[in-house]
Structures are given as C-alpha cells and as structure tokens.
Amino acid sequence: GDSVTQMEGPVTLSEEAFLTINCTYTATGYPSLFWYVQYPGEGLQLLLKATKADDKGSNKGFEATYRKETTSFHLEKGSVQVSDSAVYFCALSDNQGGKLIFGQGTELSVKP
Amino acid sequence: EAGVAQSPRYKIIEKRQSVAFWCNPISGHATLYWYQQILGQGPKLLIQFQNNGVVDDSQLPKDRFSAERLKGVDSTLKIQPAKLEDSAVYLCASSFRGLQETQYFGPGTRLLVL
Numbered sequence: 001g002d003s004v005t006q007m008e009g010p011v012t013l014s015e016e017a018f019l020t021i022n023c024t025y026t027a028t029g030y031p032s033l034f035w036y037v038q039y040p041g042e043g044l045q046l047l048l049k050a051t052k053a054d055d056k057g058s059n060k061g062f063e064a065t066y067r068k069e070t071t072s073f074h075l076e077k078g079s080v081q082v083s084d085s086a087v088y089f090c091a092l093s094d095n096q097g098g099k100l101i102f103g104q105g106t107e108l109s110v111k112p
Numbered sequence: 113e114a115g116v117a118q119s120p121r122y123k124i125i126e127k128r129q130s131v132a133f134w135c136n137p138i139s140g141h142a143t144l145y146w147y148q149q150i151l152g153q154g155p156k157l158l159i160q161f162q163n164n165g166v167v168d169d170s171q172l173p174k175d176r177f178s179a180e181r182l183k184g185v186d187s188t189l190k191i192q193p194a195k196l197e198d199s200a201v202y203l204c205a206s207s208f209r210g211l212q213e214t215q216y217f218g219p220g221t222r223l224l225v226l
Contacts, residue, residue: 004154032212043116044155044203044217051212089154097168098211099145102154 002027006090006103013080013110021075021106023064023090031092033057033066033073034100038087047075047088080110114138116218118204124224130192133221137185137206143167144181145215146189147203155203161187194225 007022025033035047035057048057053068062077073090090103117136125131137144142163147155158177160168163184172179176195181187191198201222205215 034214036217043219044205046214046216049214091154093212095212097160098143098207098213099157099160099168100147100155100205100215102156104152104154 002031002092002094002101004090004092004101004103006088006106009087009105009107011106011108013108015082015110015112016079017110019075019077019080019084019108021088021090021108023073023075023103025071025073025090025092027071027092027094029095031094033064034091034093035062035064035073035075036089036091036102038089038105040086044089080108082110082112084108085110116204116206116216118202118218118221120221121219122222122224124226125194126226127196128193130190131194131223132188132190133202133204133223135187135189135204135218137187137204138216141206141208141216142184143207143209143213144187145205145207146179146187147205149201149203149220151200158189158202191223194223196225199223199225 032051034049036044037047048059050057050066056065091100144161146158149155161181179189201220203220204218207213207215
C-alpha cells in the first residue's frame with residue numbers, strides 16, 4: 001500500500017542555519033503531496049502542497065519540489081528561526097478517497 | 113471563518129470504560145475525517161465521511177470503535193470498551209469536497225486510558 005518515510009528526528013539547528021527534512025513516498029497513481037506542521041500545543045496546519053510532478057510548493061520561506069523520478073518531496077528552508085521549532089509531517093493524498101497518509105514526523109528544534 | 117472544533121480537549125478514563133468525542137467541521141465542508149495519532153507517530157485515518165455516508169472505515173476497529181455523522185454536519189466518535197492501546201490524540205479534519213484537497217484539522221482530543 002501507499003506509504004511515506006521521513007528522516008528521523010529530532011533535528012537541532014542554530015538560528016539562520018539551512019534546513020532539509022527528507023521525505024520519500026511509495027504510491028500507485030499520482031498522489032498529491034503535503035507538508036503539515038504542528039507547533040507546540042497546537043493542531044496540524046498545512047504548510048505547503050504540490051499536486052503534480054515538478055510542482056514546487058512554498059510558504060513562509062519553506063519550499064518542497066515534487067520529484068516523481070526519485071519519489072521525493074524534501075522540505076527546505078534557507079534560514080530557520082526559533083519560531084520554526086515544531087514537528088513537521090510529510091503526507092500524501094491518494095486519488096481514490098482522498099485520505100492523508102502521513103510519515104512519522106520530524107521534530108525540529110532551533111536554538112538562538 | 114471558524115475552524116474545526118473538537119471537544120473535549122482532554123479525557124482520562126480507565127480501561128473498559130466508554131468515551132465519546134465530538135467534532136464540528138468547517139461550515140460547508142462535505143468531507144470529514146477522524147484520525148488517530150499515537151505518540152511519536154503520524155496520524156492514521158480511522159474513518160472518512162462524505163456528507164453523512166461512510167467512504168472509508170477500513171482501519172476502524174469496529175469491535176470497539178463507532179462513528180456517526182448525523183445530518184452531514186457534526187460527528188461523534190465512540191470507543192467502547194477502551195483499551196490501554198487506545199491512548200492517543202484523536203484528530204478531526206474536514207475538507208470542502210475531499211479528493212486531494214487541503215484538509216483542515218481541529219486541535220484534537222488527547223485520550224489517556226489507565
């Protein structure tokens with residue numbers, strides 16, 4: 001069945017460092033890909049999404065490109081801030097019923 | 113626009129007791145999802161409704177879990193009887209029509225079974 005694999009955390013970075021969180025997927029058909037973020041004490045929020053191959057999703061300085069040839073959707077940010085500390089989830093949505101299939105999450109901690 | 117509402121936010125029960133969670137989706141959203149998020153894992157779909165019909169309940173433990181969405185709006189998820197392994201956060205999400213659209217999540221209900 002469909003699945004998502006993320007790099008394990010926790011990831012600890014200093015402020016202004018470059019961030020990459022790896023995400024790969026296995027799916028039949030052509031899923032949409034998402035990154036959700038969960039800030040401490042809050043619910044899941046959509047960070048960005050891409051619906052077809054080579055699409056780039058971007059939001060709040062974060063970017064991810066849908067790479068069909070490598071089945072990847074890696075999250076990047078050029079300069080992280082303390083306020084980016086959160087848990088990040090990669091997910092795919094199949095083109096059947098639309099349910100989300102999540103990776104296990106990657107905890108990011110940014111130190112000043 | 114109001115977001116997805118859930119209650120209660122926290123619940124502590126003993127094993128073999130029953131518990132119910134409530135969700136009110138964003139107004140006008142036809143699709144409603146219940147996910148279970150065990151500590152350290154990503155959310156896993158329990159059940160998906162389209163209006164008041166069930167689209168996918170393949171991962172719902174039907175011997176103890178039940179869910180309904182009366183009138184295609186609010187939904188309740190019930191566990192009876194609860195087991196220790198049901199300790200998790202139960203997330204409700206909604207989307208306008210479903211298929212590959214953005215899902216909006218509520219704050220979740222954190223359940224602890226002792």
